[in-house]
Amino acid sequence: MAFLHDMRFRAYFYQVVAIGFVALVGWTLFSTASANLAKQNIATGFDFLTRPAGFVITEAAIAFEPTDTVGRAILVGIANTVKVSLLAAIFGTMLGLAVGIARMSRNPLLARLALVYVELLRNVPLLLYLFLWYSLIILILPPVKQALNLLPGVYLSNSGLVVPAALVESGGLALLACLVGGAAAALVIRNAATKRRVATGQSNHGGLIALAVLVGPALLLWLAGGVAIDWDFPTAGKFRLTGGLHVRPEFVALLFGLALSVSANVAEIVRAGIQAVNKGQWEASAALGLPRGKTMRLVVLPQALRIIIPPLTNTYLTVFKNSSLAIAIGYPDLVTVSNIVMNQTGQAMETIAIFMGVYLALSIAISLLMNWYNAHVALKER
Numbered sequence: 001m002a003f004l005h006d007m008r009f010r011a012y013f014y015q016v017v018a019i020g021f022v023a024l025v026g027w028t029l030f031s032t033a034s035a036n037l038a039k040q041n042i043a044t045g046f047d048f049l050t051r052p053a054g055f056v057i058t059e060a061a062i063a064f065e066p067t068d069t070v071g072r073a074i075l076v077g078i079a080n081t082v083k084v085s086l087l088a089a090i091f092g093t094m095l096g097l098a099v100g101i102a103r104m105s106r107n108p109l110l111a112r113l114a115l116v117y118v119e120l121l122r123n124v125p126l127l128l129y130l131f132l133w134y135s136l137i138i139l140i141l142p143p144v145k146q147a148l149n150l151l152p153g154v155y156l157s158n159s160g161l162v163v164p165a166a167l168v169e170s171g172g173l174a175l176l177a178c179l180v181g182g183a184a185a186a187l188v189i190r191n192a193a194t195k196r197r198v199a200t201g202q203s204n205h206g207g208l209i210a211l212a213v214l215v216g217p218a219l220l221l222w223l224a225g226g227v228a229i230d231w232d233f234p235t236a237g238k239f240r241l242t243g244g245l246h247v248r249p250e251f252v253a254l255l256f257g258l259a260l261s262v263s264a265n266v267a268e269i270v271r272a273g274i275q276a277v278n279k280g281q282w283e284a285s286a287a288l289g290l291p292r293g294k295t296m297r298l299v300v301l302p303q304a305l306r307i308i309i310p311p312l313t314n315t316y317l318t319v320f321k322n323s324s325l326a327i328a329i330g331y332p333d334l335v336t337v338s339n340i341v342m343n344q345t346g347q348a349m350e351t352i353a354i355f356m357g358v359y360l361a362l363s364i365a366i367s368l369l370m371n372w373y374n375a376h377v378a379l380k381e382r
Contacts, residue, residue, distance in 0.1 A: 030349070030353070033349055034349075037349075042346070043345075043346070043347060044347070044349075044350070045350070046350055048070055048341075048345045048347050048350070049069060049070050049071035049074070050069055050070070050071065051069065051070050051345075052066070052067055052068070052069060052070075053066055053067075053068055053069060053070050053072070053073040053341075054066055054067075054344070055073070055340055055344065057073065057076055057077075057332045057337065058248060058250075058332060059080065059246075059248050059250070059251055059331070059332055060076045060079070060080070060332070061076065061079035061080050061082075061083045062075065062076055062079050064076045070341055070345070073337055073340075073341065074334070074337055074338065074341065074351075074354060074355075076332070076337065077332060077333055077334035077335075077336065077337030077338060077355075078334050078358055080331070080332055080333050080334070080337075081320075081323050081324075081326075081333040081334045082362070084251065084254055084255055084258065084323055084326070084331070084333065085258070085319055085320045085323045087255055087259070088254075088255055088258035088259040088262055088319050088323070089262060089316050089319055089320075091255070091259040091262075091263075092258065092259040092260070092261070092262025092263040092265075092266060092319065093262065093263075093266055093312075095259065095260075095263035095266075096262060096263035096264065096265065096266025096267045096269075096270060097266065097267075097270055099114050099117055099118065099263060099264070099266075099267035099270075100114075100266065100267040100268070100269070100270025100271045100274070101270065101274070101296065102114035103115060103118070103267060103268075103270075103271045104271060104274055104275070114267065117264065117267075118264045118267050118268060121260055121261060121263070121264035122264045122265070122268070126257060126258075126261050126322055126325060127325055127328055129257045129260070129261070130253055130254060130257040130325055130328060130329055131328070131329070133252075133253040133256045133257050134249065134250065134253035134329045137158060137249040137252060137253055138158050138249060139158075140158075141156060141157055141158040141249075142157055142158065143157060143158055143159075144157040144158070144159045144239070144240055144241060145238070145239060147159075147162075147236065147241060149236075152233075153233040153234060153244065155234060155236065155241055157241075158249065159240075159241075159246075159248070159249065160246055160247050160248040160249045160251075160252065161246075161247040161252065162234040162241045162244045162245065162246050162247070163234070163244055163245050163247070164231050164232060164233045164234065164244055164245070165231070165232040165243075165244050165245035166229050166230075166231060166232075167229065167230045167231070167232055168227065168228070168229055169228040169229070169230050170227070170228040171221070171226045171227035171228060172227070174221060174226055174227065175218055175221060175222075175226075175227050178217040178218040178221050179214075179217075179218050181217065182213055182214045182215065182216065182217045182218060183214055185210075185213045185214075186210035186211070186213045186214040187210075189206055189209055189210045189213055190206055190207065190210040192206065193205075193206020193207070193209070193210070194206065232244055232245075248331075250326070250329050250330050250331040251331055253329055253331075254323070254325075254326050254329060254331045258319050258322060258323060261319070261322070262315060262319050265315045265318070266312065266315060269308050269311045269312055269315065270304070270308060272307070272308075272311075273304035273305070273307040273308040274296075274300055274301070274304050276304065276307050277300050277303045277304050281295075281299055281300060281303065282295060282299075282300070285299050305377055306374075306377055306378060309370065309373060309374045309377065310374060312370070313366070313367060313370035313371070313374075316366055316370065317363055317366055317367065320359075320362060320363065320366060321359065321363070324359075327339065334355050334358060334359075335355060338351045338352070338354065338355045
């Protein structure tokens with residue numbers, strides 16, 4: 001019975017008991033509700049997932065037709081949510097990093113502009129900004145009959161942006177394998193080059209070699225004719241544009257709003273992380289003759305990264321959950337598609353359970369990934 005006094009065992013034991021209790025309560029509530037609905041001749045269960053959907057989804061990250069099943073329609077909603085959240089996190093992080101560094105600039109005008117940018121975005125509800133961006137796109141841009149022809153095959157109107165679409169007719173799997181293999185090899189080479197630079201104190205060409213390894217195999221495959229790519233150029237008709245890749249205004253407005261919101265939060269996180277680094281690091285770098293830009297890139301930011309990552313995880317979780325505001329402007333994310341399914345099937349309880357489970361699973365996945373990365377870059381005590 002000595003294991004009962006083991007703190008690690010007790011910690012795991014209490015967590016398992018808590019999860020089991022929550023699962024039991026949830027299953028009891030679900031079973032009771034299902035039984036009561038069955039008494040009123042209201043359909044229950046998840047059989048509706050196999051029925052034909054019968055509705056159109058205007059933008060789908062994966063192929064979808066109205067004759068496909070309801071389950072595939074929900075899968076399209078999940079894919080759309082992941083796509084817009086991932087892109088918003090990437091663009092918002094890059095923009096937020098630049099704004100956060102600008103907040104620390106010695107130029108007072110640049111620092112104050114960055115401050116105004118952050119305060120404007122953080123103190124107004126995101127939903128209002130989504131309406132603003134969507135209204136601007138709809139009202140300012142011309143109708144589709146008068147679409148702006150920005151470049152050959154690129155049209156912009158209030159129905160969105162239409163660009164040429166690349167269609168991989170053969171060799172798609174080989175191209176994907178080259179890109180994934182090249183990325184893995186580039187990561188290994190870059191890590192080895194970094195360790196060598198730290199050990200010897202001498203710069204090397206590891207970055208260029210990693211870049212060549214990343215794009216080289218895919219480029220060679222294309223030059224050798226292993227990949228056949230056809231381009232689908234849009235054509236302007238009398239009433240609409242046909243062909244090409246259509247980026248709809250709902251997606252643009254949502255992506256724009258989420259990315260700007262993320263950038264404001266990331267900017268403040270980056271600023272706090274930089275300020276947390278000891279000023280002695282700046283002084284030591286200046287004494288060695290390093291310019292301010294290199295000091296920021298090579299000395300301060302790597303140390304600030306360990307402070308930045310934990311709050312950054314919360315920001316990524318927030319942008320993922322805020323993507324549900326897409327329902328306000330009509331972007332077919334998971335919540336929008338689930339609402340359509342609920343209205344058509346009348347099975348609200350099961351549908352809500354599905355999208356709650358999806359949000360929970362994806363949030364846990366983001367947390368695990370960021371925690372792994374945080375542990376990877378954390379200082380290791382010897």
